Structures are given as C-alpha cells and as structure tokens.
Amino acid sequence: MKTAIILFLSLISVSCFAQEIVVQDSLKNLEQLSFMKGTWTGNGWMFINKEKKEFTQTETISSKVDNTVFMVDGIGYSKENKDKVIHNAFGVISYNIEEKSITMISFSSTGGKMENPITLIGDKKLEWSFKDEKGGTIRFREDFSEDGFWIEKGDYSFDGNNWFPFFEMRLKKIIE
Template sequence: MAAALLAVPATTMPTHARDAAAPLNYLVGEWTGEGWVDMGQGRMEFRQHERITSRLDGNIITIEGTGSDPANAGVTVFEAFAVLSASGKPGEFTMRSYTREGQAGTFPAVLETPNRLVWTITVPGRLIRYRSEVTGDRWIETGEASVDGGSKWMKFFEMTLDRMPAG
C-alpha cells in the first residue's frame, strides 16, 4: 500500500501547520475511571479506559475508549475510536469518531481554554454537546442534549478519569 500512496500525488500539510494538534497534547496518555450515562432508559454506570496518542508528527490525536461493566470488567459496554485533527483555524479541530455499534460521524471541536475541549453533534431535533476538561491529572467529561436549539441543556453523561502513571 505504501508504494501505491507514493504513486499518487498527495496533499501535504504546510510546514507551519505541522504540530497543529499540539494544543491537545495535554490529553496524551492513559486514563482510567468511571462514569454514567442515561439515555432515557435509566442510569447505566461504567468503568472507562482511554488511550490518547499523538501521531504523525503531531498532526493528529487518536483516542481509544473502552467502557466496561463495573461489576464484571470482562464485559465491554462501550467501545469507540476517534481521530482529532486541526481544521485550519487556531483552536478548532475536526473529530472523526467510530463506535463498535457502527455509528460514525465527523464533528467540529473547539479548544475553549487550554485544557477544555468541546465538540457538538447535530442530529434531527437535537443538539448534543460534550465538554472535556483536564485539571492536573483529572479529566472530567460531560455530555448534554438540547431539544430547543441550545437554550436549555440536560446532562445525560458524565465520566471522571485519572491519568495513569507513565511506565
């Protein structure tokens, strides 16, 4: 496949755009913790593990998340993979995410403060907003939904993770 890629003219990121995802490096590492989600059928708790990696000379950040049943760590209840890349404007990114259930999408993400990333998903009749904030070695992420265009928000998701020691 590499030979095929060399045969096709490729667009490359300009030198000044390299490391464009570097502002997200505060996420890089392994994280573990717990959370809950309530999509209207009752609250479900989970244990979460996230592996965040900077790749391709800092051009992208990959996120691998796995949620398991807190009573049985061998039972996976959620699994997702995402790629964050710079959109071309400072502090703005594109998130492409995929779940094991076959859901996939591309969403805008904005770095609101140096350690707070917000991304929004628009679905028919609803806006979904996730806020991910890291303070020290603690990552708190919330998910909220709005059915009125963003005037009122209802929290349906929260997770609290701690950075695992490197090693």
C-alpha cells in the same frame, strides 16, 4: 525541453512547500491539545434506554504521523457485569486545513461515524457537538484543567437553550 524540466521542478518545489505548510499548521494546532496524550482510567455513567448505567473507562490518546494526528481509543465496562461493554469509541483528531479547525472523526458503538470540529473553550477545556436524527443537539465538554484528571460531560438539548445531562466520566491519568 529545458523549459518543461524547469516548470516541472518548480511545480514539485511549490507542492513540497505547500505540504510543509500543512504539516506545520497541523503541528502548531495540535500542540494545543498535547495535555490530552496518555492513558486515563476511571468511572462514569450514562443513560441507556432511560436507565442510568455506571461503567469503568480506559482511554488512551497517542500521537501518530509525526504528531500531526492524535488517536483516541476508549472502552468502558459495566460496573454490574465487568464483561459487558457499555461505552466503546475510537477517534482521530487532526487539523483540517480547509476549515482551519481542529476536527475529530469518531466512531462509537452507539453513534456510528461522526466528523466534528473541536472548539477550545478555555485553558485545557474543549467542546464538540452535533445534531441528532431528532433535530436536537448532543454536546460534549472535556475538562483537563485539574492536573492529572479528565472530566467529561455530555448534555442533550432539544432547543439549544435547555441542556440535560446524559453522560459523565472522571478519569485519572495513569501513564504519561
């Protein structure tokens, strides 16, 4: 009985230690993206059914669960019709311990649910991409290097070499 209790307590200790490592890895890796947190607003455009639509966008990024998860909530309204939603997306950014990468699970009114790794491509710059149902690649690049601004561009490629812009927004941080 005494051996069973010692074994049980050892397993609990190992489990708690492993959880602490996961939390520390998450904090360390998400800290690289702390510049994203805040409320941002500005303008953008995107192609919808081969027609360029302009919109005003607000994005709010906040940390949750002791800074181990970021929540991204964005909504954009048509410049022509201020009541019409053009761009609506929600995402959760976290550290994927198995993949050893920062991952975003996102939901949008146009793309459904996706899970994508985020790659840091420079100081305050990141990129994420995915394949579409036609076999092409959709890529988003986000640039926060200009102090107080978030510039995001979306491109599409049929072959991975030639890229065509279909989305862009420029936001200014209004709340830290």
